[in-house]
């Protein structure tokens with residue numbers, strides 16, 4: 001336990017130093033605000049194009065749906081890619097991986113620690129995006145005080161799922177760095193389409209809906225939206241389930257994904273140590 | 285209590301085979317004959333059995349590609365053996381890496397690892413935290429070591445602003461700051477300037493000799509370095525240990541032999557030396573810029589010298605210098621494999 005905690009602490013410190021220290025503090029703060037706001041403007045643009053094409057007739061509910069989904073998608077891209085990148089950057093850029101790896105720590109926990117700072121940075125970005133949306137873009141959002149604990153629980157679960165997927169990618173990237181790079185960029189795209197981020201599951205064909213239902217993030221996005229914006233009415237096909245059921249789906253699939261991530265990671269690590277690939281560089 | 289016979293590091297028939305590499309890019313460029321790129325499996329270590337005692341400064345001396353780094357990686361729990369066993373601090377590297385990791389550290393020379401955004405001090409401190417070194421103790425050690433290795437001026441410089449040599453010093457400090465029982469140094473002075481290399485050699489020697497229970501395994505392809513520093517040396521080539529003894533004993537092996545060094549105009553034909561009576565072995569290295577060849581002969585006696593000289597002059601080459609020398613570890617190596625160390 002002591003080892004895990006020590007690993008986590010130092011890794012989180014390192015992650016934070018690297019995520020926040022690349023520039024002057026004031027520039028970092030400015031960047032942290034401007035980036036999500038710029039992202040919000042891209043969303044507005046997308047929405048305007050959608051409306052121009054003529055599908056949703058300028059429906060404020062649809063806009064809120066899409067806006068909230070996209071705000072939370074910031075987590076997906078940054079945590080997934082960030083986790084995968086821990087191994088990659090230690091290997092290729094800093095070339096420190098062998099020294100981290102042979103130290104008496106848990107490398108698995110090390111990755112979690114490094115990812116923690118990515119999460120901290122994205123929590124801020126998500127919050128800024130949401131606040132900006134509510135105040136300047138008329139996004140309909142209202143989180144009841146009584147829902148706050150549940151909201152926190154589901155957010156933590158959702159992040160845990162993302163970490164799990166990120167660590168799976170990490171385990172795979174031990175073995176084939178190049179291809180994993182593609183995966184780490186492609187998988188968020190997959191989630192974007194199939195997990196009801198931009199548009200509800202109901203617009204997907206049956207097979208697409210089936211994929212969506214197999215991914216815990218679908219439930220996460222759904223329950224997050226129900227809690228944050230209970231008033232918007234968009235048909236999602238998950239409407240038939242009540243909140244506790246969705247939460248149960250989320251819990252079960254999160255646990256399954258986490259178990260799977262540990263197994264895949266351990267296998268990847270074992271085979272990498274066997275093949276001599278832990279500290280390989282790919283020289284792209 | 286560990287008995288005095290317990291080894292700090294022990295390997296039994298340790299073998300490591302790397303699967304062939306795919307180098308598609310090269311193959312396409314090189315055409316189809318690809319003699320150099322026909323990358324079948326490589327046997328990096330071939331049945332290595334070694335015992336390094338606690339308190340020893342042990343050296344692995346061998347040319348590039350001999351398998352030194354592979355051995356260090358296996359002992360440092362970074363790489364699994366293909367066959368055979370390796371024990372560090374009494375634990376099997378394959379089955380029980382964690383207790384090994386608590387007691388070792390490793391530094392590779394000639395590489396520039398480090399987190400560019402951290403300062404030199406932060407970088408070293410961070411690694412010490414992985415080992416649970418109390419923060420205050422760590423900082424004191426870092427300050428001391430920075431003075432010793434001449435990095436004090438750069439203590440608060442970002443790692444990305446450090447030169448290659450400065451990063452190497454930083455990594456050396458990273459190795460010592462955790463006060464490991466067993467330290468693996470892979471070509472620690474590679475590429476360093478003479479002065480920095482000397483400081484490191486002296487520090488390593490003092491570190492082992494003045495503290496009880498410290499063990500160092502050092503690899504090198506500089507024979508003088510190994511000779512000066514090590515209590516015992518294993519000479520390794522193509523993954524095999526050719527000899528293992530104290531430097532003095534190794535040199536005594538060729539005591540009855542005589543070493544001659546010649547500098548001559550570049551010669552092409554060295555086959556005439558092969559069958560000469562009294563020539564045990566020889567190595568041949570060209571210095572293209574000066575258009576000269578350097579020849580080192582290990583002779584059983586001084587008999588063949590005249591024949592060697594006439595064979596050279598008959599090729600129309602001039603002899604620029606001829607020198608009889610004390611045997612070095614490199615001569616031991618040449619005597620065994622007919623090649624120099626680099």
Ligand SMILES: Nc1ncnc2c1ncn2[C@@H]1O[C@H](COP(=O)(O)OP(=O)(O)O)[C@@H](O)[C@H]1O
Nearest residue numbers: 276302326328347348349350351352353354355
């Ligand atoms: N990851 C690897 N994959 C394939 N071959 C390797 C790998 N690492 C080392 N080798 C090969 O193993 C042999 C020994 O290499 P190494 O241990 O690095 O030698 P040294 O450190 O003595 O120069 C070399 O022929 C090298 O090409």
Ligand SMILES: [Mg+2]
Nearest residue numbers: 352353354470
């Ligand atoms: Mg090497």
